[in-house]
Amino acid sequence: MSHAYLSIEQVDKSFRRGGTTTEVLRKVSLEVDKGEYISIIGHSGCGKSTLLNIVAGLTDATSGAVLLDGKLVDQPGPDRAVVFQNHSLLPWLTVYENVQLAVNKVFGKTKSAGERHDWTMRNLELVQMQHALDKRPAEISGGMKQRVGIARALAMEPKVLLLDEPFGALDALTRAHLQDQVMQIHAELGNTVLMITHDVDEAVLLSDRIVMMTNGPAARIGEICEVPLPRPRQRIALVADPTYLECRSTVLRFLYERHRLVAAA
Template sequence: MKPPMLEIVNLKKVYPTKNGPFTVLEEFNLRVDEGEFVAVIGHSGCGKSTALMMIAGLNDISDGDITVEGRVIQGAGPDRAVVFQSPSLFPWMTTLENVMLGVRRVYPHGTRKQQEDICKYYLNRVGLINALDKKASDLSNGMKQRVGIARAFALKPRVLLLDEPFGMLDSLTRAELQDVLLEVWNKEKITAIMVTHDVDEALYLSDRVVMMTSGPYAKVGDVLEIPFHRPRERSAVMEDPRYYDCRGHLLDFLNGHDKDKLRDNPSPSATSQITVSPQSDTNSTEMALGKI
């Protein structure tokens, strides 16, 4: 039998602190099949980004295993491309050069022309074909993140890791970029894991939403299959009656863990972090729950 694209078994992360070791994650298990889009949602500080960075190989694993296609990962690599929360483009390079840097590593034997064509293909898909020679420092935040998406896809990774990719954008740009991401992804169907704390974003983009319990000792608390067919269209998804069932499910889980958390540890810090996209502001009763 073919091994799953990505398998995480008993993943554990411990940070040493002044007050002794602090366990962020424990017994974190996840299995992702090829071509699946998984969203990981949870409160801020629950360790979801930590888990993603461990999959990327950018953060050390304290215990447990991460395998990609049956092979244990060794450090970071272009087979697990990352779209970072801040676009992390090199401001001294142009749009094209930023994408080229990775493409030249992944296709070292291609001619310069072939490499450039790959970059241009993806930059065209994200709508930046007219900004190839602009310095990255001159781009708006939304455009920078478009380049970030193009750069990740151009690597032809086995797994695409998205770390709150739209967290720094305003809501209009965020919706725009969700559509851009979905459009590119529909063509490529690259196995993707996205960390987010936007409930609507998770519902709109993913096949499965993994809900994490609040840390410390965070783990997978619940998993929800998203029933909408692909290719998806935002308006159709929003009008689907199942949308609000799913949304309610996610919010119940998150708010439930708020209460647990508040009971255990009366600090209100992590409770305000779950956001709900504004496009549903007017017609959602769960909104009030989401904003607590």
């Protein structure tokens, strides 16, 4: 039996529509240590988000299992918080209320009202959004909305933070700023992160390991790239770092080779 903190064990996933069955994932296995930052990368349609949804408990695996801290994952739970590409904030609630909603849900019976307020503020401070407490989502930028979404997820104190292309809809400058902030939060909290991304540079900058998926249907893990860059990482300093460049080259080579095979089919 696996002793990994998060263990994805021989996961298959097929969808049936009408008389047609589509095999999305085949025999996906991955072990993640506590405090590790893992990125999953691959071409569109390779089942990355499906795999994340299985870990989140939002989708059932056809076969195989996911274990978190020794317990079977078979439904959604606050021990796995998801941040999607679209922020998913409730538009009628303020920034503070959006985060407090999650805090009340998870800690309503274990923390006092004062403690819940302090915890809400603590998580807004982590993403530098304490200045916008009373604003509603329509009154803040896309990057700010995503920061509130991350604060809301962190406020649940999840065992695993699941990020589904969290920076995909943002402009380059906002994206870079948020990546730096996520690195700082990871350094401070030591949390376990599983992130879906299409961005090779983002994966190398943030991750301890990059999981590269083969193309669908029946996608599986093709390669895993270790990223042995010391932390804290500075993006400007890494531009010419030989280890950074080698990791980047490894992932790009894998993705372009997969793209070539699809184009030739």
